[in-house]
Amino acid sequence: MIMRIEALLLAGLCFFGSAAPMFAQDAEGAAAGETSEAVKADAGVDVDKLIADYNAKETTPRTFTAEERDWIGRGLDPADVDAFRKGHASIISKDENTIFFLRDGVEETISSDPKFATRPVAPHIAPFATELEGNPFWTAKRASETAKDVDAMFDFIMWTSYIFTALIGVLMVVFCIKYRRKPGVRADQSITHNTPIEIIWSVIPTILVGIMFWGGYTTFLDMRTPPPDAMTVKVNAYQWGWNFTYPSGIESPQEFHVPANTPVEMLMTSNDVIHSFHLPSFRQKSDVLPNRYTKVWFDSGEPATYRVYCSEYCGKLHSDMYAKMVVDTPEDYAAWLVKAGNWMVNDDGTMKSALEIGELTYNRRGCKACHSIDGRAGTAPTFAGLWGLERKFADGSTRVADENYVRQSILDPYSQLVEGYGEQMTVYNPMLPEEQINGIIAYLKSLKDVPRVD
Amino acid sequence: MTQVDIAPSQVQGRPVQHLEKNYINHSSGISSWLLTLDHKRIGLMYLVGISVSFFLGGLFALGIRLELFAPGMQFMDAATYNKVFTLHGAVMVFLFIIPGIPAALGNVVLPLMLGAKDVAFPRLNLSSFYLWIAGATFFLYTLFSKQLDTGWTFYTPYSSSYSDTSVISATFGVFLLGFSSIFTGLNFLVTIHKMRPPGMTWHKLPLFLWGMYGTAIMQLLATPVLGITLLLLVMETTLGIGIFDPKKGGDPVLYQHFFWFYSHPAVYIMILPAMAVVSEIIATFSRKHIFGYKMIAYSSVSIALLSFLVWGHHMFVSSESTLATLIFSAITFTIAIPSAIKVFNWLATLYKGSVSLGTPMLYALEFIWLFTIGGLTGLFLGVLSTDVMLHDTYFVVAHFHYVMVGGTLFAFFAGLHYWWPKMTGKMYSETTGRIASVIAFVGFNLAFFPQFIMGSRGMPRRYADYKPDFELYHQLSTVGTLVLGVGIALLTYNLIRSIFSGKKAPANPWGSATIEWECPSPPPHHNFDHPPLATDPYDMERVEWDEEVQGFVPVVGRRAPVAH
Incomplete structure (x- = not known):
């Protein structure tokens, strides 16, 4: 409902985002449902065969739920579904035609637009897209409890803004029409000030910003105070990449994994210029400075994959300075840590050349x-x-x-x-x-x- | 209370409307311009200079937006992109927006509004113009040597130790531009204090002058800090003295504190004059006394003073302590209130007015809309919890473009159209002017509104390339920029065309009651034949429409009260 009102407010400017498919569905009503059935048939996806092929390759065959079978019917292959379920893949963003997701560190795209697609796709994926995780119109996917507090404040300010913008805009237009210049009509020169009104319109905004300030500050304290049992990952940023060091001394460049539902503290410093560790899904960010340590912390939540950006301009390849963050199940995390520690060793235990x-x-x-x-x-x-x-x-x-x-x-x-x-x-x-x-x-x-x- | 006739020299009962022999042609030859001490000529030269800068900065903006039209690199490499966005920001901020309204429009209008012959220190005024030229020259040198890729903020240690571009020449240019700004501020401050005409008490000062007064305070007190900071930066780069670079024993965040101690007031150096222009135009085109005069006047000064206390909100995520963030966040909200009050006062001025949507008024109304959005989105950035995710994203880019472009640039256009007849003696086409204004408004919103959305979804600023999930927003933004460009091109055409084929302007085309409209258009070299007397600057009934001169003339027989 809220998103639809936002969409209506912005409709004049023709924005899409996740609001667009809702529009489409509202407008077409029942027809939309028929279309997706038809598409399923047209695509001719043999779900059973795909699953059988998949299980034939895997050492541990798995069964797929009805919902998962539906997804497969709409374009994901069984390996994708498995990856999503295990948190090895997660959606970065999506719109009516396209889903961008990270899978095992590789960014992949399912899209009805051949320009973006990195894999064969079903011709129509919109109904599928809306069934997966919801993506709020204004913000990135939300991944933690603290992020909910941030988003609540974001919504409060947003609605305050909507109301004031609408009020000011409407009054402006109404006054300009109602009091437009007419021959023989003079402006009312007696209105030069009105103390009660001026006090009211000073006090109400003051109260509103007071609420914003205090709410924002208390959440900010939570965001800056890691719980004592947080696991620490040390971060070295440099032009133009990230190096992550675990308490055991294991290092991993450009990618780090953390166990699910664990508070994680990133203890960060830079080797050269100022960078910034920007994790939109957790609403977290901190500059990374060359002469001191800064910290951010977050609760890792469910298994998923996230993109880390550098958001402080740091020179030539600033816009290529991504890292990948993977939230693993505890077992997958333990396995990854061993693998990360042994990256110079072959699978058979011998040293690489x-x-x-x-x-x-x-x-x-x-x-x-x-x-x-x-x-x-x-x-x-x-x-x-x-x-x-x-x-x-x-x-x-x-x-x-x-x-x-x-x-x-x-x-x-x-x-x-x-x-x-x-x-x-x-x-x-x-x-x-x-x-x-x-x-x-x-x-x-x-x-x-x-x-x-x- | 004495009653005095305020009409200037009259011919056949009406004041002189148009002067053939005026300040523009009163002497000729290149040196009569280059060595002029006339504030109006200096203002015009500034106008030409900042217009060229604006054009240059606009070209860089176009480069940025075209490059970002699609993911992947289109026609620049990352290093070139970094230079283009840096030069866009630096040229627009230092060469255009900061001097824009005060130096170009203010120079022409401020002494006229006071009924004075010139500013207090005409030679200082000319020297500040030449300092601007010198600063701009250093920028041109930067452009033709190794350019600049540090961002307009020159953050250390990237700028002092890592960038191999022309940081020194650019910072020295900014240093000189700073002195230009200081001299202008000093000049205006003294002029407003010492050269007000009889009758103009502080509470009869037009709001434009209140705005310029607040601006001058900030220019005078804040700009020296920028000068010193940039000198320290140059010393570190050339002499190796460790101030900001940790490798040499310095602290990079110290630079940010110094820089924003100037640059936050500088934000208000940009927006206060804009608010000042809008206050004049809203009242004039509503033919009504401005609502809440004292509140608007005092809010200008309180914004000027509070602006010195909020610089730390630029460092909420730069290792600032939680106590410091608490204090800076709290003070930041106190500055939101006077800004909101101004908007409400402008709206109340429209109420029961006699509103005409002339081109200046259209720009002023668009300003209110855009500044409202710019101001409200500032709340997201002042609130600590939401700033963390929005800091250094396109949300910030959109926010300050709504304030500086939607705010200051649109108010500059409003003021330019408002005082154009006075400056040039020519009327432009109203129809073309209004069309250009609406095109620019639509283009602007299309260009920058999508940036709020992509910013809150995580898109960092200063990215030469981006992931495909942000493509739609970038494309809308690029299309909007092109539309905005069309609007500005039409505006330019309309104004330039008016010089050659525009109708002759009357002395007071809009019906304002401030003093600058009492002299003919364009004004004579010496501005006024007789020193004018000031009354309430918003007593609109003092002037009435005259069909014959197609402008407003003083009401015959209405005598203005003069304060003791």
Whole structure:
């Protein structure tokens, strides 16, 4: 109901969002229901066959509820349904034609618009979209109890705003029409002030903003005070990525997992400029500063996947600085933590090769943001063809790029800045363990023969 | 109480309406303009300068919106986008909005409104214009060297240690523009204090002058802090003295406090003159005494003073302590009240008025609507709990565009159309003016309303690229920008055309009772033949419509009371 009134208020400006499908359904009435039945038949999805195929591949076959079977009929494949149920996939947003969701870290799109679709789709998914989690018109999906308090205040201010805007707008239009200039009619010059009215229209807004201020402050205190039993994840932000460190010392770049229904405290600092940890679904945010720790906390809620944004402008790739947050069931979380701790180890327990570790390190640690491997120089020199090259430094001295040069460049980069480049690199001391330095060296060797553009 | 005839020099019973020999052609040659001490000529030169800046800033805005039309990079790379949004913000704020109404319109109108020959310090006035030119030159240098990619806020340590663009030349430009602003403020403050005509007590000061007075206080007291802050930034960058960069022992949040200690009052430096213009226009076009004169006047000054105490609300999520957030949030709400009071007073002025929807009035009414939305959405950002999620998102972008563009720019257009006949002696086409105004209004709402929605749904600001779920809002916004651009282009055409083929303007085309309308259009070099006497500036019945001159003339026989 509330959303429909909002939609009506905004109808003049033609906004869609989640209000649009409601409009469509209201307008078409019963016809909409018939359409979705028809589509199901047209699509010709054999749900039983899909489920059978799925179970044939899986080690532990599962049964699907009637609701889930309906979803499959409308375009999700059984693996998707399973992922949603386990919280490995979650919806980022959706509208009448398109659902954007994260699944195992990959952003996927089911859409009737071929421009967006990343997978084959059923031709019409709108009825399906409205059945999944509701997405309030104004705000991102809501994920925690604190977020509810925030949204309650948001709604209170929003309704206050609607009422005042409508009041002012209507009075303005009415006065302009009713008191439009007419020949022979003079303005009433006696109305110059009216103390009672002026007091009333000063006091009422004062009371309203007083309520807003106090309500906002008390919720803010809750948002800033983590419970004592919160688990702590340490966050290092850098240009342009995130590194997450767990109490056990396990590190995970660009992605972190937390167990469901657990209070989590993020203890954050930056390696370079100011960043900001922005988690819209939890209504949480804090700047991440280079010279101190800041904290945010949230109750992780049900299994789902969320996008973390950097919301403080931090330079060239600011708009690519996303991280993925996954809320896991306790079992999945424990399994992920083991996997994250053993990322340099193969499934059979043997160590990965130095080259494999090097390539993974290059992608995980943010090297790739500045050092290209295609030969083009960017903010930093390219890795292509670097091995064995004579490097010229700002002070005129030179050095051949060998093992010791690379090692020193990682641990103490400003001691040997290549001519033409500034002091921009993250100092990976003591962040980078020995295996990964060796990996980077092996990786550079493998790129020895890639031609350089500069 | 003495009764004195207030009419200026009269020809055949009517005051002179149009002057062939006026301040524009009273002397000729380039140096008669470049070295002029005439406040009206300086105002016109400012108008040309800020219009060019506005055009430049508008081009950057167009670049931003076209790039954001679709997800993925269209025709810029991320580094270029960062420069474009920075230059858009910096040019619009420092070169256009801050000097816009005070320096361009204020310079022309303020002494005329006082019945004075000029401002208190004409040479200082010219020097502040040349400081503006010098500041703008540094910006041009920045544009043609390595540009700027720090955002208009120059946040450290990105600006001092990480950006490899022309931060120093840009900050030095802003430093000079700051002095231009200080000199203008000082000049206006002294002029209003010392050069009011007989009869103009503080409670008979037109509300435009109250607004300019509040603005001048802020320009004078806040701008030096910006100057010092930017000098510290330059010292850190060039001499390596650690002030803001933690690597050198500094504190980056200190910079934010310094910066917003200026830049929050600066928000009101931008909006107070706008409110001042609107107060004049609403009363004039309603042919009615302004409602709640004292409340509007005092609210201008209280906004000016309170604006110094709220800077911390820009740092609610920047590690500020909860005690500090409590205090800054509370004071922030106190400033909402005087703003609301002004809106109610304007509405009450329309009540039982004789309202005519001339072009200036249309812009003023649009201002009320847009400023209401801009002001109310400020509540979301002043409330601590909701600010956390909205901070640094497009919600903030939409909010300050509603205040600065929907507010200040629309009021600037209102004032420009209002005083255009006085400045140029020409009437523009009312029909074209109204059409342009409505187009701009529709375009503006379409451009910025969707940004509220995408912001509250999580879209961060200053993003060169975005995820496809925000595409619809970005596309609406881009279309709106183009419509707004069409409106502004039509407005420009209409005004420029009036210079060449517009009708001659009468002395008082709108029926205002303030003094600047008593001299002919355009005014002579010396403004007034006889020093005018001031009465109640909103005694609209002092003037009446005269069919023959197509303007308003003083009522014959109605004598104005003069205060002792």
